[in-house]
Structures are given as C-alpha cells and as structure tokens.
Amino acid sequence: MNPITPATTDARKGDVVAPTKEKGWFYTDTVKDHFFHPKNFLDGEEDYKDAYLGMVGSPACGDAMKVWLRINKGTDGVERITEFKWKTFGCASAIASTSMLSVMVTENEGLTLEEALKLRPQQIMERLGGLPNRKVHCSVLGDKALRSAINDYYRKTEQTDKIIVEQGRIIDKVLKITDHDIEEAVLEGADTLEKIQHKTKVGTGDPSCIPEVEQLLRFYKEKYFGS
Numbered sequence: 001m002n003p004i005t006p007a008t009t010d011a012r013k014g015d016v017v018a019p020t021k022e023k024g025w026f027y028t029d030t031v032k033d034h035f036f037h038p039k040n041f042l043d044g045e046e047d048y049k050d051a052y053l054g055m056v057g058s059p060a061c062g063d064a065m066k067v068w069l070r071i072n073k074g075t076d077g078v079e080r081i082t083e084f085k086w087k088t089f090g091c092a093s094a095i096a097s098t099s100m101l102s103v104m105v106t107e108n109e110g111l112t113l114e115e116a117l118k119l120r121p122q123q124i125m126e127r128l129g130g131l132p133n134r135k136v137h138c139s140v141l142g143d144k145a146l147r148s149a150i151n152d153y154y155r156k157t158e159q160t161d162k163i164i165v166e167q168g169r170i171i172d173k174v175l176k177i178t179d180h181d182i183e184e185a186v187l188e189g190a191d192t193l194e195k196i197q198h199k200t201k202v203g204t205g206d207p208s209c210i211p212e213v214e215q216l217l218r219f220y221k222e223k224y225f226g227s
C-alpha cells in the first residue's frame with residue numbers, strides 16, 4: 001500500500017496528499033468525509049457469519065477487501081441488497097470508494113442484484129467528485145468484492161446458472177497475457193501502449209496482438225478514467 005501522510009501547510013491542512021505532493025493528487029471533500037467517517041464499515045464479523053461474503057485482493061498493490069451482503073425481497077418482491085458491510089486493508093481511496101459504494105448499493109430500499117452488477121467504477125467516481133488517477137485501481141476493489149459476494153449468494157441459494165465467472169481471454173498467445181493483465185496495467189497507471197508493454201511485455205513475442213491491445217487500452221481508459 002502506498003504511504004499517505006497528512007499535509008502540514010495551512011493551505012493544505014486536513015488534506016491527504018502523496019509524499020511527492022504531485023499536482024492533482026488532492027482528495028475532494030466527499031472523499032475525505034468517507035475516509036474519515038466510513039459508512040457501513042464492519043467492526044467485528046460475529047454477527048455477519050450468515051451473510052453473503054465476497055473477498056478479493058488487488059494485484060496492483062496487494063491490499064485486500066471483504067464485503068458482507070444481506071439480500072432480501074423488497075416491497076416489489078424483487079431481491080435487493082439491504083445491507084452492505086465491508087472491511088479492508090486498503091488505502092484512503094479504497095476506504096472512501098467502498099464507503100460510497102455501500103451507500104449507493106443500499107440507498108432507496110437497495111439495488112436489485114441486476115442493478116448492482118451493472119454499477120460501473122465511473123459512477124462511484126462521479127459521486128466522490130473524482131480520485132487521483134493513480135488511485136483508481138483502489139476503487140475497483142469494493143466493486144469486485146461485491147460481485148464475489150453476489151456469487152456467494154447465487155451459490156448458497158442454488159442459482160448456480162447465474163454465477164459470473166470472469167475468465168481472462170488470452171491476447172498475447174506467446175506470453176499468455178490476458179485482457180485482465182491489460183486491465184490491471186491500465187489501473188496501475190499505464191495510459192499508453194509503451195507503458196503497458198513496459199509493465200507486461202505484451203506484443204514483444206506476438207506483434208499481431210498490438211491492435212487488440214490498443215483497443216483494450218482505449219476501452220479500459222474510458223471505463224475507469226472516462227477518457
């Protein structure tokens with residue numbers, strides 16, 4: 001996990017910044033509010049042993065996230081997520097974005113499972129007022145843990161046909177690099193083909209895959225950074 005430290009100058013008092021004080025690294029008031037006052041954080045797991053559990057780790061930083069869901073039928077008879085509790089070893093951005101995600105999933109009677117599965121990281125980002133680009137990968141942790149918990153629900157309620165299996169598709173046949181590897185590289189900040197190749201070596205043994213890598217680069221940049 002990247003270290004973060006409180007800024008010391010008056011102008012930045014209360015802000016959370018990277019040690020480099022890099023431009024564009026400041027957190028919005030909404031992010032800070034969710035970081036300092038996280039919503040639906042689970043302190044003690046005893047009462048949630050019967051909840052649906054999702055757990056993921058981040059290949060980008062090694063941090064982990066756990067999500068517990070309670071799913072009940074709403075007034076319309078449709079299954080909705082009525083509780084979303086979470087816990088993480090992640091950083092301020094992971095805490096703030098999962099806190100916001102927990103609010104978005106449970107507000108107004110709770111999202112249906114279908115609606116929750118359609119939630120995009122960009123929507124969390126919009127509600128937070130943005131995150132530094134380098135921290136976007138942290139915001140994906142909660143979303144992935146949510147999917148994992150929904151799968152746990154489908155498994156335990158014997159709706160196994162609905163379980164979502166997210167298998168990687170091989171893009172570089174020589175180095176066996178998948179679309180998930182490209183996705184992780186973009187989340188870690190690779191925003192050009194050269195940077196993706198620097199991280200993954202994709203295309204060095206199989207140049208024919210480069211057009212597809214460029215397409216994926218555009219897709220994931222739009223998905224996570226809106227550009």
Ligand code: FES
Nearest residue numbers: 061063090091138
């Ligand atoms: S750096 Fe690991 S979750 Fe943010």
